[in-house]
Amino acid sequence: MLVDLPGGWSPLLGRLAWSQIPYANPILAPLFVAVVIGAIIVLGLITYYGKWTYLWKEWLTTVDHKKLGVMYIIIGLVMLFRGFIDGLMIRTQQVWAVGPHSSGVFGSLHGYLTPFHFGQVYSAHGLIMILLAATPLLVGFMNIIVPIQIGARDMAYPYLNALGLWITAAAAALIMISLFVGDFAHNGWFEYAPIFEMQYSPGVGVDYWIWTLQLVALGTTLGGINILATIIKMRAPGMSWGKLPIFVWASLSANVIALTSFPALQVALGLVAADRYLGAHFFTAGMGGNLMLYTNLFWIWGHPEVYFVILPAFGMMSEIFPTFSEKPLFGYITMVLASMAIAGVSWLVWLHHFFTMGAGPYVNTAFSVATMLVGIPTGVKVFNWAFTMYRGRLTFNAAMLWAIGALFLLLIGGMTGMMLAIPAINYMVHNSVFVVAHFHSMLLVIVYAIFGSVLYWFPKVFGFKLDEFWAKTMFWLFSAGTALVFVPMYMLGFMGMTRRLEYVFNTGWQPYLDVMEFGIVVYTLSVLAFFILLYVSVRDHAKNRVGADAWGTSRSLEWMTHSPVPFYNFAVLPHINERDEVAWRRQHGIDNVRPEHYEDIHMPNNTGVAIILGGLTFVLGFALTWRIWWLCIVSLLAIIVLMIVRSFRGDPGYIITGAELQRMEEEAYRREAQIADSHHSHPVSGGVVGNAMAYQRNDSSK
């Protein structure tokens, strides 16, 4: 091609060679052995129990939005764990490599990670946490909840939904394989021009970074289109825009951002690829390139992306607070307007990521003011949540604790964000760990909302509640870890510690780094608590079974259908009369009214095409990374041919007859009646508490 490759290249394997496998690395080689053994055990167990057919038929080829959502969440949790391990490694290196007398092992002068390896770890940590943990987790929840909340049987495009999942899975696989084959990018998760150019980063790390991100962007764009079209077109009769559940509004605003911003990322990455693969000069230091063009293009996507991940989290909090305050959400209209305002302002603030570019006082002032504007709609949201809880009948279960924790973190992160919005302050703390602590506070808002949602919606998806004791244990450990890691980090930022130090020169910072290391150990305990939580909950699931309305105080439509949700969601689609339809029906005692007769419904067939296309996009990404041109052409052609073949075949779908539906529904009702008998009656209390209107709980003993 047009660029001179350092190192070897062969037509058959491209840049791939045995020397690219880091079998001599004392960290990666044992990890690789562990992964291989783990994989053999898992695959062996699946074979031993004969679950391959089940896995293929029920999960890998499914187009059911709930199963796809669950798989999104599994990918997100696995990647969250991987990103957490990266964080643990970063903290351990920084607590170890302090001062010139600190020891070094594994070929590192100080600490245990060489600078090149450390660079890969923090780059992978950032990319994974934002794009392969937070994003799939949120997309997963939107996938599961949005169609049920609007009273639809599936997404607008079920097959496209499966395709989006498998492309995201391909991206996750690509970044995971970079651990064992070649290197990952070492220049930070958002990279810098011109260090990502071929002459400064000759390895495949940046190429892995390009194609991983490109695949995530593609998958998220497809998912965004799907969710938008679903919300616009698939709402149940009677559900006008004013009756839309608030999480649906949050998803809508988030996906407007996704749809419009991800193309900017795709172009930015495409131009980097043009530089690295074709010898173009978009971002080179000479030859007429423009370095800051890259930074601008990246953050034109990057900042809207931040709100793309925070808005669904706000939506989740807006569902949890009313349910456990037994009050309708305070200020529904203002909440909707605030979400839309945040989505709009998200486009006007990207330059605050690099005030130090030197664009001059007028440009910096404009972006500073625009950034501070974000505080207005966000403040509206915070007050709305506070007023929702005000004089409500609060239940402090684990889901509620996570939501309240998110609220406190939002205050801390938001206030430091306002500080950073002032260019005069920003120049002082630019690229310090103060900034790192700020955006971790914000991203932890999302993590808190996600864990709250896992607890809140788990019974809806699986039919039983998670264990409260271990969920609360996990919450307190996690919160202690958050405080222990990030309070010292804010302080170190003020003391001038810059980010991404693989060697900390100032021994005076050792005590703070020690506290942070202790904090990450506490975080590790919370991860253990999460595993125990899953184990205990699955072990005791028979005791914790729930009916349709798992919490007894739920408000929106997903709590009307059975738990776990049947694959057709609603046997008969509900007609929507009120904003909080379930709470309204419960209040008026008509929540047990069943449909009189069942009609035939039409459902889409499963398809194996989506997972095959996902596999092919992985092959394409891998071939592009290693410049195996024949494989690029073969996989691209295979993708095109497969898409054309599928378009000829189409999907006629299948029919579930009304009689069949009635049989399944009656069985579900019988199961629910058994659960209600086995539990004692729900607590009952009055309808009006203080001055706040509170809908009555459903008293199943009547």
Next chain:
Amino acid sequence: MSSHASTVDPKKAELWDTHHHSHDVISTRTLGYFLYLLSDGMLFATLFAAYGVLSYQHSYFGGPTPAEFVKPWYTFAQTIALFLSVLAYGFGMNALKHKNKSGLINGMLAAFVLGVVFLVLDIHDMSHLYSMGITLASSGGMSAFMVLTQVHATHIFFGLIWILVMMAQVMTKGFTEETVGRLLTLRMFWHLQAVIWVFVYIFVYLWGYIS
């Protein structure tokens, strides 16, 4: 604000969807495709922004600039070919309204041939530039010029494949809900590429020629 005023009488309220309304497949698909085209528009907007930043005198680094090699009449011929292609597709869609299969096929065939003319002119232009030693590696400005125009040409290329596929589908399957929906989305795609070409022609070719 603490409670939402109830306006529906629960005793008479309609609780289930008894009218058995079904979703309009074609309108759902065209909406989704329209959303995709919005993202495609954003993609070109970003490329235009990059071109704007990289079209200063210093962006060409003393190398060739569009003013030296752009031939406005040549690209005008491309413009006419692409517009006539969209027009032919429009005639084909008019035939669809009258359930006239051969009229549709003829329109699409004409659209295909004119699209191929556009693409051949583009490839000829690029190979001519290559023979003069002008590539996207010449300078930052030429990188922006080449990538913007060739990303558009790539869209045309995939549009042409799509036209062929749709001709085959109409001939084998006739006018089904699926094929008609796809004909409509293809029309949106084809039209948008012509609209984007207007911007490419004006801001890249004409502006490059005069500056």
